[in-house]
Each structure stands twice: as C-alpha cells, then as structure tokens.
Amino acid sequence: MESESESGAAADNPPLDTLSFHGDEEIIEVVELDPGPPDPDDLAQEMEDVDFEEEEEEEEGNEEGWVLEPQEGVVGSMEGPDDSEVTFALHSASVFCVSLDPKTNTLAVTGGEDDKAFVWRLSDGELLFECAGHKDSVTCAGFSHDSTLVATGDMSGLLKVWQVDTKEEVWSFEAGDLEWMEWHPRAPVLLAGTADGNTWMWKVPNGIVRLWDARTGRLLTDYRGHTAEILDFALSKDASLVVTTSGDHKAKVFCVQRPDR
Template sequence: MESESESGAAADTPPLETLSFHGDEEIIEVVELDPGPPDPDDLAQEMEDVDFEEEEEEEEGNEEGWVLEPQEGVVGSMEGPDDSEVTFALHSASVFCVSLDPKTNTLAVTGGEDDKAFVWRLSDGELLFECAGHKDSVTCAGFSHDSTLVATGDMSGLLKVWQVDTKEEVWSFEAGDLEWMEWHPRAPVLLAGTADGNTWMWKVPNGDCKTFQGPNCPATCGRVLPDGKRAVVGYEDGTIRIWDLKQGSPIHVLKGTEGHQGPLTCVATNQDGSLILTGSVDCQAQLVSATTGKVVGVFRPETVASQPNVGEGEESESNSVESLGFCSVMPLAAVGYLDGTLAIYDLSTQTLRHQCQHQSGIVQLLWEAGTAVVYTCSLDGIVRLWDARTGRLLTDYRGHTAEILDFALSKRALAPAVSRCSMSAAGWRAPSVAPILLSSGRASMGGLNPARASSWPSFTAHSILWDI
C-alpha cells in the first residue's frame, strides 16, 4: 500500500462503504525516533451444558518471587534506566508468553523455555501456583473469558487447563506441534492451531472436541471473531480460512492470488467483527470483509530498512509483518514490521497516515481501548506509546535488559503487558491507572512465532511491572 502523498491508494482496491471519514487531518508524517534516552447463541446452543456463571477467584499466594527493583546488569546487556515497579523472576530460562486475567486484571500467567508456566499476582509479584507437567517450552498461555480457568500450551502440543481458585489441573490434551492457542470470548471453549494444519476446539473441562482440517501445512495463526460463531485461521501456504464453529466447515477460503504469497504471521479483527486484518512474511497486510470473504484492501510499507536490527549474532532476514490491529475509536489500523516500521493506515481512504520508525524490529503492537494510542514493543527492550492521530511518540517504558517478545494490555488499566528476553517479567503503572505487565522471552503472540525462533540467540527471562 502506498502513501497518498506519493502514489495514492491502489486503483483496484474497492472502497469501504461502512467506514466514515474523521476530519481533514494530514495524511502522512514520518517520525524518526531519537536513538537516545528519551469474545454466541448458536455455539451456546450446541454446547448447552456450558456454564456462563462467573465465579470469584481467590487470590491466595504461598511463595515469593519478585523484587521491586532488579539489579542493573544482572540479565542481558541492555543497561539503562529502569522504570519498572515489580519484577517476577521465578523462570530459569527465557519467558515466551504473558497474559492478564480479563475479569479483574489482577493476575498474570507467564510461560517459558524452562518448560514451566506460573500464575502470579500482579500487585506484588507473589506466586499463586505453578502450571507444572509440560514437556517442552511453554509458548502459549491465557485466561478464560471469566478468569476462572487458565490454559497453557507447549511447543510439543501438550495443553493443560487449571481451575484458578482451586489451583488444580482440570483438563489436558496432546495435539500436534502447537502454533497458537486462544480462548473463546464467551464460553469455556479453547481453540488451538497445530503444525499439521488442524485447528482444534475443545469444551473445557469435559473435553468435547471438534477439528477443522486445513491444508497440509501449519495453521500459523488464528482468532475467534467477536460474535463467537466464526474463527479466522491463517496458514503457512498463505491461505486464509473463515470457519463456522458450529458447522465445522469453512465459510470463505482465500488462496492463490486472493491470499498471501507467504506464511501468515498474525491476524486481527475489528470490534464488530466485520473486518479482518492479516499479516504475512510477504510483507503485506490484507484487509478482508468477514461477511463476503473478499479482500478490500492491501497495505505495504513505503520503504524497507536496509537491514533490520534483529539482534546481535543473528542472521539478517527480509522484512515481514509481525503484528497488527484496529483502533476502536477511529477508522485506523496499525501494522508493525520486522524492520522497525510502525505504519498507521487510514481505512476510510486506504492511505498511509503516519510512519513511525523504531531502531529495532517490532514484535507486537496493541491499541489502547477507547483511545487512538497504540503501544509497541520491540527488540531493543523498550515499550513505546504513540499517538496515532499525529504519529508522535508520547513516552516510552524501560527496565528490560534484553529483547521484549510479548506483551498484554490491561483493559481496566489501559496499560500494556509484555514479554522479553530475560528470566523475569516486568510491569509498569500509568498515572492514576492500573498496572502494566512486562515479561521476557523469545516468542510472542502474533509476533515472532516460536516456530521461527531456531536462529534466535539464547536469552534469559523475567517479568517486570512499571508505574506509568
């Protein structure tokens, strides 16, 4: 996709009739970052015994594994200011994933290369329980919609679910090599994609199962649409399938010239589920109508950095889309690239609005709910906040001594939670709002997939909490 100022919107791209314009704001501004300091009725009917009652979770703890201010220079080599508030440091190897409980935003779960996952309290870093029994690196972890269950998955395909209040394991299953995992937004239903091309759906804890068979290649990313009746899955051969979760059949299939020309890396949906955004190693982001299954827009970066600063000792690789998402209050979409470019696109005009450059590759981005602020984390160990209306950097958060590789954003707090390449997880707190969590590792949700991590350097891992 090219900018309006240089070559205009693509002529063959149909307009989006349902989106409105938002003023006569300038279309593009390039921001160079200074390197210095600074989610159903049908499904419920199918699974009639699903209990939607919410239960209050206990917040008991029995161990301590946190420090308020980690010592400088202990992990990694990115020394500098530490803005963090809490550090969780029970992992003995890289932390690959991090997630916050959606109901209270008081609990975190982290998984790592040490084949372990931990559930801990965000306020003080106190360990609640360990999710033990995994056989490989834990690359996926997350809480159910009501925060009563927590699921963890490792690279070998072993998935486990625990009851949060009792701290007991209630379900487990061995699938193929795990690519992604996600909870249903309204029911205790877990979905996962595996390297054999299958997408799995289980009702937890009784284990009722459905499989959605894709092409003979890995299902690299997936997302349940907000209506809870459909899911979009991306595959290594570049195809995109929109599945009917009740019928178990594909509604739309995009392949060949309609699909991507490389493996998909990430997928996102807007709030009402009418639009889907997909990213790929072909460096394209495709805007797809969830109703018609047609591509209604294609976005490409304006320029590509000569060499992305992926990390010392790593082989250089071509640019790719690593993360993307929709703004909830304006017709904007953000796309993060491996070369460090954050591109803000106007969906009404399908033009590049702003281009914000990072010094290292972007791993993940998340939009703040109810605002036009987008958070990014990158391989330089910094979380940044950007105003998508102007393209300007608002602030950044530091404290990690190695690459950040995953993060999550507290809904109540309007603050992010991330993962990085050290043996701990960290968090920040915004002024007058709730905490942010930051964790470390070599994998990310919707970003640098563990399957692509064979050439990454080895890192240590921890989690940190910042006061924003």
C-alpha cells in the same frame, strides 16, 4: 678525442663537487632524486618498528578512532535503568508468553523456555501456583473469558487447563506441534492450531457428568472432577450413587442429589 656533443653534455652537467655559487646566492629548495626501489632489508626493519597493539586499540574505537566512554547508569550493553513497578523472576530462561486475567486484571500467567508456566499476582509479584507438567517450552498461555480457568500450551503440543480458585489441573490434551492457542470470548471453549494445519476446539472441562430427570427432561445437576473424557459410568440400584471412569486414569464416585430428597 672527445666529440663536440660529448664535450657539450659534460659542460651542461658538471660533476656535483665542481658546482659553485657566486656571490650571495641562496639555496631555495633541494630536490632529492628517486633513489630507486627500496631495499628488502630496509622494508623488514620498518615492519619491525610498527606497533600493531596501538593500531588494534584505535580500531576498537569508532570510525574516527575515538574510544567511547560508558554511559552513566548503563550496566553492560543491553541493560539500563529499571522503571518497572513489580518484577517476577522465577523463570530460569527466556519468557515467551504472558496474559492478564480479563475479569479483574489482577493476575498474570507467563510461560517460558524453561518448560514452566506460573500464575502470579500483579500487585506484588507473589506466586499463586505453578502450572506444572509441561515437556517443552511453554509458548501459549491465557485465561478464560471469566478468569476462572487458565490454559497453557507447550511446543510439543501438550495443553493443560487449571481451575484458578482451587489451583488444580482440570483438563489436558496432546494435539501435536502447537502454533497458537486462544479462548472463546464468551464460553469455556479452547481453540488451538497445530503445525500440521489442523484446528482444534474443546469445551473445557469435558469431564463432566450430568443427570437429567427422565420424566421432565430437566437437568438435575452436574458433577465435575475428571480431567479427561468420561469413558463409562454405573448407577446404583437405588440411584443414590454414580461411579465414573475416565481417560485421566481415575474412577470417581458421586452422591446423587435428587430434588425430591
């Protein structure tokens, strides 16, 4: 026999197929009961149905899922319209330094990662000459105060100076790892600083021979031509010739110009 409690529970929860509706009653909402944990086979099937390619395409857009259209006039991600008047494009790598000549503002010198430096004309970008011979990236370049000399320096510490009008190298020096280089604002004096904490100063060019009149002490003339320090000299018996040797591996002969001749 069933107890009263069991019979009451059965009466409160009749089997689903025994439920009946009276009259015109309508079903307002059907509530589904929790079916329990998902079946692993069902989860695997759902993963196979996901299109991951579409999700990756959406992630490539912005945060809202929009794909940005390329802007008009923009080539690539870094380049834009070119508003420059002149382009100098002989460097084959990054250009690290640039300086304008202070006297005329018509010339520029540039140095780059390609171990090269060039002097060129601003008006049309024409190359005047290459400052050749560097062994590392050229990171410093500049004109002297009167624009007659141009100096370049690379990361290895090699410094070079050229005469602008003749386009010839007139001086060079190796000072160690170069940090900076500057010309004196009123004299042909070059200053530089190196990574070892030293500061250097040179009068450029220093391969100069000067002759004085021994009686009056007046400077007769000076002779330029060496690109390094003068190591020795010799004067002919009649004082008409002077021969010099230098650290630039050269010996030079100069004619002495005396005021009484």
